[in-house]
Amino acid sequence: MSNVSDVRPPARPPTAPNPIYAVADYEAPANPGMGQRLIRPIALAWYLARRGGGDASASRAVVLLPLIAFASATALALTVIGGVVMFLNWPPDKNSTESLYIFSALFAGTLLVIPLLNLAAAAARLSARRRDERLSTLRLLGATSSTVSAMTVIESSVVAFFGAALGIAVYLLGTPIVGLLSFGGKQIGAASLLLPPVMVILVVCGMTLLAAVSAIVSIRGVIISPLGVRTRTNAPPIKIWVFFVVGAVLIGCVIALQQMLEVDDAGIFIGIFVVTFAIGMLILNLLGPLIIGVLARRQVKRAKTPEKLMAMRLVLESPKSVWRQVGGVAVTSFVAVVVGNAVSLISLLGGLPDSNESDLIIYADMQTGVYLTIFMSFLMVACAVGVSQASAIYDRSDLYQSLSILGLPSQVIGRSRRIAVLAPLRWVMLSSVVIGGVLLFPVVIPLLGMSVVLSPLSFLTVILMLAGGIALVWGGVIATKPLLKAVSGSAD
Amino acid sequence: MESPVIIANNLSKTFGTTRALDGVSLTINRGEAIAIMGASGSGKTTLLHCLAGIRTPDTGSVRLLHSGEQAHEAGSVVSEMSDAQRSQLRRERFGFVFQQGLLVPELTALENTSLPLMVAGVPRREAEARAGQWLVALGLGGMEDRRIGQLSGGQAQRVAVARAQVTAPEVVFADEPTGALDSQTSDEVMTILRDTTLSRYGALVVVTHDETVASRCHRVLRLRDGVIVEGARI
Secondary structure, eight states: OOOOOOOSOOOOOOOOOOGGGGSOOOOOOOOOOHHHHHHHHHHHHHHHHHHOOSSHHHHHHHHHHHHHHHHHHHHHHHHHHHHHHHHHTOOSSOOTTHHHHHHHHHHHHHHHHHHHHHHHHHHHHHHHHTTHHHHHHHHHTTOOHHHHHHHHHHHHHHHHHHHHHHHHHHHHHHHHHHTTOEETTEEOOSGGGOOOHHHHHHHHHHHHHHHHHHHHHHHHTEEEETTEEEESOOOOOOOHHHHHHHHHHHHHHHHHHHHHTTOOOHHHHHHHHHHHHHHHHHHHHHHHHHHHHHHHHHHHHHOOSHHHHHHHHHHHHOHHHHHHHHTTHHHHHHHIIIIIHHHHHHHHTTSSTTOOHHHHHHHHHHHHHHHHHHHHHHHHHHHHHHHHHHHHHHHTHHHHHHHHHTTOOHHHHHHHHHHHHHHHHHHHHHHHHHHHHHHTHHHHHHHHHHHHHHOHHHHHHHHHHHHHHHHHHHHHHHTTHHHHHHHHSOOO | OOOEEEEEEEEEEEETTEEEEEEEEEEEETTOEEEEEESTTSSHHHHHHHHTTSSOOSEEEEEEOOTTOOTTSOOEEGGGSOHHHHHHHHHHTEEEEOTTOOOOTTSBHHHHHHHHHHHTTOOHHHHHHHHHHHHHHTTOTTOTTOBGGGSOHHHHHHHHHHHHHTTOOSEEEEESTTTTSOHHHHHHHHHHHHHHHHTTTOEEEEEOSOHHHHHTSSEEEEEETTEEEEOOOO
16 A cells, blocks of 8 residues: 555645734724714814824914914004003093093094904914815815814814913013103003903903804805815905995985084084994995905906006905905094094194193194004004915915916016005005095095195105005015015925 | 927936936927826926926036027026026926916916916017917817806816917926816817927927826836936937
């Protein structure tokens, strides 16, 4: 019997187990309860905040730009409120001028509310809208619309809180400089501008709340789908009926103001003034975007250079957002021309017939107050412009790079950005002065006429202040130039 | 007789520790369409950028010859030009088409097309008249006043082709010009890109992953790890 060899196949050499089998089975979590649904966005926001984004500079910009915006908004808000509170307790030795200072401070504070809110809202919008890629990716991974919306609100609020905290430091550092201003014949000093801690905390909370509300509003305006984030609606067409309503209201106001001049009762006088002022503001806010849209459309047709064409098309793309950016100076410009000229005129003519030395100090204080209000409002607009421009540069970085590749000189893009900001700013300033002039023509026209004839220097000073304001806003555009260069510069 | 327009010699480019180009030499002739192919990271876009003066190579040279000049003549050395000179070169003698079009979104099709002419100083009316002719020639008649968002992907890419051709450039560089389009639209766009360039005796350089697009060119260069492995002709 022959030896029968073992024909069984050789045993397979031992191999390492497939590492995939070592991965534990996955079980999807059960439907989350209410608590989990609330916690999940916070946990996701915290996780992503720690990890950052893929593109380091863009990721930093998502946080840094709104942080800077909120810091500047808070610092300016605290300075303005500090100033108003200081005047509420003015003068230290109470006398008959007390109510004048209080009224002026409240009026100036009210004027600054709009640019301040615009700046804070710009910061909030910027914070809410700069996470497009991340949000759509999360939607692609199955996150619900409410989860990503909640994340946006949480992130914006947190950034606003830290930005506001940073703003406190800027405010404290700035008070010694603002304290150098003279009111009542002496320097006010840094200490007089310091707010009680409770008020500071209230401002920080207000800024955070504003960011949250603005984020909710912003997120409602966009559709976050797994394929990207897009705006829900385009700019609505111009509504003709608005012009008729505004025209009717305007005529009503002029009649009311003419009646006002014949009224002896101070209460009724102030009442009519306040109502007219409020209506004027409303008209400006209704008309602002329309005027910008109409003027931009005309300029698009007339544009002869590429920079002007691009700028005006950009303005026409969203007149409403352009108005939000520069509209804050509308009322200030009007007040600057009217009140600024009135006060300077009185001051330069050596006061009213029975003026004494303390009256002259009051005139000088009013003049300083007007200039300070103009400066602050333009500073706020400049900050808002700087923030919006920086944000736009990041949003349009691909386009700017491609235009650079095409050989488009960077100066053309720079000029285009400048025109897109400064042209609407000029329109807003001129329109507000014209509308204000129509509303208050019984007062304004004689005043301006007197000012130009009797005291051209005071008229010139106000005009120079406004020109300085435009330069300040231009500075907001210039400040973002290095960013544009970095984004669109040489590929090397 | 061949008429060279670009002569690249021994181009090398390194990013950090990655060698994107390693001694690449090639000649591009007028009236010639060249496809540059290769896997992601093979250096094809870097090569296009060096040829177009968007990047400067670490070593080697890129020469641009004027019409009638021969290979032995000096031409303009692109790689030695300043940033401003290279910008001017791209503006006046080159045209570009990108994957996503990258047109100015708020401008109309007509305004986008006339933009390079206006930048060069051509009066708007004249620039728009010429741009309008290009749009009509590319099948976009009646769409001049539409903004880019109101056009389909294929139509937007036609506007990009019109913008690239409106200054009658000597070389048109296209980086994945059909990458975002369906096959039929891709074919149409490639046809107009090729025909409009070659009919003017210009040169077309296309970076692509698509073999169908490459097959429409006279020559296909294949890159691997920064080296031309097929198709070079010096």
